[in-house]
Amino acid sequence: MKTVYIGMSADLIHQGHLNIIKEGSKLGTVIIGLLTDEAISSYKRLPLIAFKERKIIVENLKGVDKVIAQNTLDYTPNLNTIKPDFVVHGDDWKKGIQKQVRNQVIKTLKQWGGKLIEPKYTQGVSSTDLINAIKKKGITPGNRMKTLRRLIHSKPIVKILEAHNGLTGLIVEKTNIKIDGQKLEFDGIWESSLTDSTAKGKPDTELVDFSSRFSTVEEILEVTTKPIIMDGDTGGKIEHFKFRVKTLERLGVSAIIIEDKIGNKKNSLFGDSVPQTQDTIDHFCRKIKEGKTSQVTEDFMIIARIESLILKKGMSDAINRAQSYINAGADGIMIHSKEKDGEEIVEFCKNYKKIKNRAPLVVVPSTYSHFTEQELQDLEINVVIYANHLLRSAYPAMIKVAESILKNNRAKEASDKYCMSIKDIITLIP
Numbered sequence: 001m002k003t004v005y006i007g008m009s010a011d012l013i014h015q016g017h018l019n020i021i022k023e024g025s026k027l028g029t030v031i032i033g034l035l036t037d038e039a040i041s042s043y044k045r046l047p048l049i050a051f052k053e054r055k056i057i058v059e060n061l062k063g064v065d066k067v068i069a070q071n072t073l074d075y076t077p078n079l080n081t082i083k084p085d086f087v088v089h090g091d092d093w094k095k096g097i098q099k100q101v102r103n104q105v106i107k108t109l110k111q112w113g114g115k116l117i118e119p120k121y122t123q124g125v126s127s128t129d130l131i132n133a134i135k136k137k138g139i140t141p142g143n144r145m146k147t148l149r150r151l152i153h154s155k156p157i158v159k160i161l162e163a164h165n166g167l168t169g170l171i172v173e174k175t176n177i178k179i180d181g182q183k184l185e186f187d188g189i190w191e192s193s194l195t196d197s198t199a200k201g202k203p204d205t206e207l208v209d210f211s212s213r214f215s216t217v218e219e220i221l222e223v224t225t226k227p228i229i230m231d232g233d234t235g236g237k238i239e240h241f242k243f244r245v246k247t248l249e250r251l252g253v254s255a256i257i258i259e260d261k262i263g264n265k266k267n268s269l270f271g272d273s274v275p276q277t278q279d280t281i282d283h284f285c286r287k288i289k290e291g292k293t294s295q296v297t298e299d300f301m302i303i304a305r306i307e308s309l310i311l312k313k314g315m316s317d318a319i320n321r322a323q324s325y326i327n328a329g330a331d332g333i334m335i336h337s338k339e340k341d342g343e344e345i346v347e348f349c350k351n352y353k354k355i356k357n358r359a360p361l362v363v364v365p366s367t368y369s370h371f372t373e374q375e376l377q378d379l380e381i382n383v384v385i386y387a388n389h390l391l392r393s394a395y396p397a398m399i400k401v402a403e404s405i406l407k408n409n410r411a412k413e414a415s416d417k418y419c420m421s422i423k424d425i426i427t428l429i430p
């Protein structure tokens, strides 16, 4: 009996998949190399259905004899192990991002005289179109919530951009570019206390209360499907924090990040130029523990943010706190710094590697913005948050327009130079 290898994502099974399997089963025993979530998200999006579930579905399809994991987009490792007589794939991969993969498959098969069989691609049905149609319908709170954990698990680094209202939420949701056939987009949304407060003309001191912050979250939730990380400031009183965790879970928010400060909170980027008090390890650990005990789902994440470097308490304090917060049940650690060179972040990361039960690490490179995502990834950072950039870019544009109208006693110059057309603005939201 000949062996047939078929690589597939099988996120949404359609007749195209069934046709490939049927063609494969005419040739011999069919082994499906099911792409893992990591492999799929390395070149497109995170699959809607997680690997474990996709595996059960594919194992039960007619014509499939065995399903194994394909851990990379590259078929070579699996092909070298199995040495199949045939690989079957639709002929659509001759162009685009998969072209290289195809060439590699042909080269590898040649070593033992294997053959690539390419049935005609089934026109008129594509998983991407089906998924886009599903996405248009929206997402349930539970599914949205668990996406963040899945992303952290599947992607080398998760990219989060700030939003402070529905429109900026839409920008994070929809903005994408294509480089070398690969679609690049943000993975999720940071609901920033700084930008939410600033957009309301208020200081970032917990003055904008949680009722107001939650209503911003609702605005964003209504027009997006990507996971949301809530900037929870200090988390407030432990008694209140427990309720907030439940509220966020109900909404489908994926995580809250709370910072280990107490009392009159000021924005971290002021550093120690304003009075700010760090919480005790014991008290903050209690907040984490009580939050974790009160949550209803297994998916929601409580991420502990360490302010030791901001408040000049030293590296060993920061590391000590990271270990204590993880022991208290924190699902992740955010280390913050306002230094421009990023050196203390590099040092923290080196020390953090040695920590027991390492939890995902989050950074906010607002001041050390020259670090590339690859550099952060090399430091084993799991999540990067671009925390304030949509607001910081919009504000100077608005000031310019206001000044131009004053200077010219009319709007024409501002309208011509700085504004999108009336037609574009009225059709911006479909």
Ligand code: SPV
Pocket (backbone or CB within 6 Å): 192, 193, 194, 195, 204, 231, 267, 268, 269, 364, 366, 387, 388
């Ligand atoms: C925020 O975006 O509100 C943050 C990050 O908490 S920072 O402004 O750097 O403190």
Ligand code: MG
Pocket (backbone or CB within 6 Å): 192, 193, 194, 204, 231, 233
């Ligand atoms: Mg904040």
